[in-house]
Amino acid sequence: MAKEKKYRKKKLGSYPFASVVFSITLALFVMGLFGLLIMTTKNLTRLIQENVEMQVFLHKNLSENEIVKITKILSSKDYVTKKAGMAQIEHITKEAAAKAFVKETGEDFVDFLGDNPLRDVIIIKVDPDFQAAANLSEIKKEIEFIRGVYEVTYIENLVQSINANVKKISFVLIGFSVILLIVVVILINNTIKLALFSQRFLIRSMQLVGATSSFIRKPFLSRASIFGLLSGFLAVGLLWALLHFVERQVEGIMDLLKPEQLLVLAGAILMVGLLVGFMSTFAAIKKYMKMSLDELY
Structure with a gap:
């Protein structure tokens, strides 16, 4: 039983499930929160402008x-x-x-x-x-x-004030969006690299017995894709629960969010989780496959 458990831990393509999914879910959840903030701000601004x-x-x-x-x-x-x-x-x-x-x-x-x-x-x-x-x-x-x-x-000063504030808010939100996206990508990338660190010697062993690069990558990429999608669904679920909680506390908040915008945000979260997980794993595996034995130590 102990031997079987030990074997499972060293199975090709396996790496810590809970820590990886938790880290990716947290990163995607934060990205989703900021996405909701952007949509709410944009729709609220539009609503104000429509009443000029x-x-x-x-x-x-x-x-x-x-x-x-x-x-x-x-x-x-x-x-x-x-x-x-x-x-x-x-x-x-x-x-x-x-x-x-x-x-x-x-x-x-x-x-x-x-x-x-x-x-x-x-x-x-x-x-x-x-x-x-x-x-x-x-x-x-x-x-x-x-x-x-x-x-x-018409109230000229009010319109000028609204336009000036809209420009400022737009620049700030775009800047934060770019920074947050970079941070999320780096966080997910580093999480997967750390998770794969324990598999570096197993990867080298597979190379020594003649396994092809595609054969070695396949289980890692499959698992990374599953983890990325699962984390995306968990992040979307958490955002959905948060929205319903906020709706009970602040009546009418959902009126500022359009269903089609929420679907686009959910799709973006799933896509980021899948693509970043896949690409980070691909890059990490490629890196470990090219390392010498001394570098692996």
């Missing part, structure tokens, strides 16, 4: 048909955000605006003034692709040329 609005104030005494015509013109513009094919436009009449003001302040200025000085306003949500300062300025001028439009306003 322009207020289009209309001339007084326009007919219903004229207002509908202006609304149709704006709906056809590329710079207006579309959701499910519907332009994100809202028409607020001066009567509705007055009621909202009275409800909010408790003061009926219409009775006091004897007239409603407010104007009908059409609120449009600007597509994020058109939110550069130069684009917004051109859009403002274009809308003001539409017959029946009195004035166009």
